[in-house]
Amino acid sequence: MTNNTIITIGRQFGSGGHEIGNRLSERLGIPLYDYNLIRMAAQELKIDPQKAQEVDETILGRYMASAVSGTGSGAYILFMNGTEYEQPLSEQIFEMQSKLIEKLAEQSPCIFVGRCADYILGDYSNCINTFIYAYKEDRIRRIMKLYDLNEKKAWEKIKRVDRTRKSYYEEHTDREWGSIEAHQMMFNSSLMGIDGVVDALEGIYKKWEA
The missing domain is CATH 3.40.50.300 (P-loop containing nucleotide triphosphate hydrolases)
Known part of the structure; x- marks a missing residue:
């Protein structure tokens, strides 16, 4: 860094x-970066920023994710190394925000x-x-x-x-x-x-x- x-x-x-x-x-x-990080994360994840806001900053977000993703499981379907698995949308948002925070801190x-x-x-x-x-x-x-x-x-x-x-x-x-x-x-x-x-x-x- x-x-x-x-x-x-x-x-x-x-x-x-x-x-x-x-x-x-x-x-x-x-x-200054605050809630605009949610919009940035949503853009990276290609999801609706308003829906991302709904599941952000709450431990209930993982259970609300089904309303956003359209799946019945409360999670998005992801693929890694050819393996299919599920991850709560709230955690995806947090992980993406974390990457953005690290990237922005490196920039200026x-x-x-x-x-x-x-x-x-x-x-x-x-x-x-x-x-x-x-x-x-x-x-x-x-x-x-x-x-x-x-x-x-x-x-x-x-x-x-x-x-x-x-x-x-x-x-x-x-x-x-x-x-x-x-x-x-x-x-x-x-x-x-x-x-x-x-x-x-x-x-x-x-x-x-x-």
Whole structure:
């Protein structure tokens, strides 16, 4: 792999992690990859991007794959060395995203939001792995505003999305999502603010590059 500096961002839902990634991308002039990796993987696998989204980021994806593939088994039929076998569509998507992440990291410095990128690039020494979290009240306010929800609905959505992200991450990595053991550095966006976290990561990136 090249010496490109890569930033990976894991985040609680409503913590502002994606906004931090976008602002950092603009400041540093480097690309950001997130859900667009699903579209890229779908294109490589020659499947409908919308259907790929339906089975992505969920351990239930392997059971939903039949609705996408049209097979009754919940898997696509694959061939390797002349042998026919089945693989859940969710796993095909994850494997293709992993290959794309490795390829993109080789091409240029960049930012990955989610997608287990910290784990996929685990052997890459030039990777700044971060996790963004925030206080419950701040997360609720952010989601209420973004999705025009009341407080109860916002908190329900936060719990649902976090549960999905946790399951997805832990199934593929055998690490605890959001733990200090799984991430190099963690930032509380409630204490630091969005700009404060962006400032910190910009400084770390530039020092790393130097």
